[in-house]
Amino acid sequence: MGIVDHKLNEKIQEFEEELKKTKYNKRTQGAVGLLKAKIARLKGEKTAKSSKKVHAQGWSVRKSGDATAVLVGFPSVGKSTLINKITAAESRVGHYEFTTLEVIPGSLEYENVKIQIFDVPGLIEGASKGRGKGREVLGAVGVADLVILLIDATKPQQLEAIQNELYEARIRINKKKPDVRITKKSTGGINISSVKLTKTTKPIIIDVLRELKFNNADVIFREDIDVDELIDVIEDNRKYLNGLIVVNKIDLVSKEKLEEIKKKIKPDVLISAEKSVGLEELKKKIFDKLDLVRIYCKEISKPADLRVPLVLKGQATLRDACLKLHKEFITKFRFARIWGKSVKFDGQKILNLKHELKDGDIVEFHLN
DSSP: OOHHHHHHHHHHHHHHHHHHHSOOSTTTHHHHHHHHHHHHHHHHHHHHHHHHHOOOOOOOOOOOSSEEEEEEOOTTSSHHHHHHHHSSOOOOOOSSTTOOOSOEEEEEEETTEEEEEEEOOOOOTTGGGTGGGHHHHHHHHHTOSEEEEEEETTOTTHHHHHHHHHHHTTEEETOOOOOEEEEEOSSSOEEEEESOOSSSOHHHHHHHHHHTTOOSEEEEESSOOOHHHHHHHHHOOOEEEEEEEEEEOGGGSOHHHHHHHHHHHOOSEEOBTTTTBSHHHHHHHHHHHHTEEEEEEOOTTSOOOTTSOEEEESSOBHHHHHHHHOTHHHHHEEEEEEESTTSSSTTEEEOOTTOBOOTTOEEEEEEO
16 A cells, blocks of 8 residues: 555544534535545545556456346355346355355346346455455446345345445435435535535535535536435536345244344345245346346237236336337337336337336337
């Protein structure tokens, strides 16, 4: 570690300690916001310097199927056992830490959808700083459509530790990118247009922007956000991913302990991978959380093939379907007839490529 890196680390640590000691209230709100901005700026400088010097060796993760999920958890939490049970993967299982030393893919087929699931080495505290293949693991998380946070029922405190590591790695779970637009300009200072702000104030926003080198900008807030979310928007290098909290090894704790866990961390699914308990519910939760849209294509005057869907993600449109089939579908598109939830009546003629599709729609494309 060079002298500059050492000084940056010292300064970051100094500000982090000051932040811990500062009680948050209305009087200290501005100071806390500024401290967070200073920490973010220094961490950004550190990352920029590190990336120039060395590139962490990552794994080559080849995506396949209709969507991708990654299993994240501490060593010996049962990831390998789980992926072997719900997919066709062959991940080595052992009752000791770090059995998995590389990315192991498996394929889950559910409701006519192929979902690729990665088993990666166990995280440890400090993973976001590179400990225990941490950067490689978190890099694999970044390419997924869904993160499955696997927690040991005998160690529920693991959840907070994993969430902290993901947060430090700039990964935001079950959050959407804040609806804020920042436009830099050469002069004129900072102009703010906003909805009613309850989590921060305009003076704090201006201080944070200036600390992060935004001295002249037009800022439009379309939602009420806090300082942490503002910093995320300013730095614009976060990943926003859906996540599932899954508690494993429920066969090893009492019913009373299980109820306590449910109240404390509010898991999405309770399972025992070893005993094959809760696995069907988990598969359904994975499918639901991916928010996939299955449409079925049909030829004119022929029935649709309901066995093989075209799988799209999120708020999918006819344009998205055309692009997935072939880019020429866009230029040759005349109209589509649709049967399903996205239209008022079956066989409705749709001319607009922006038409939003719904899961289960049947689409008949008419091209030039």
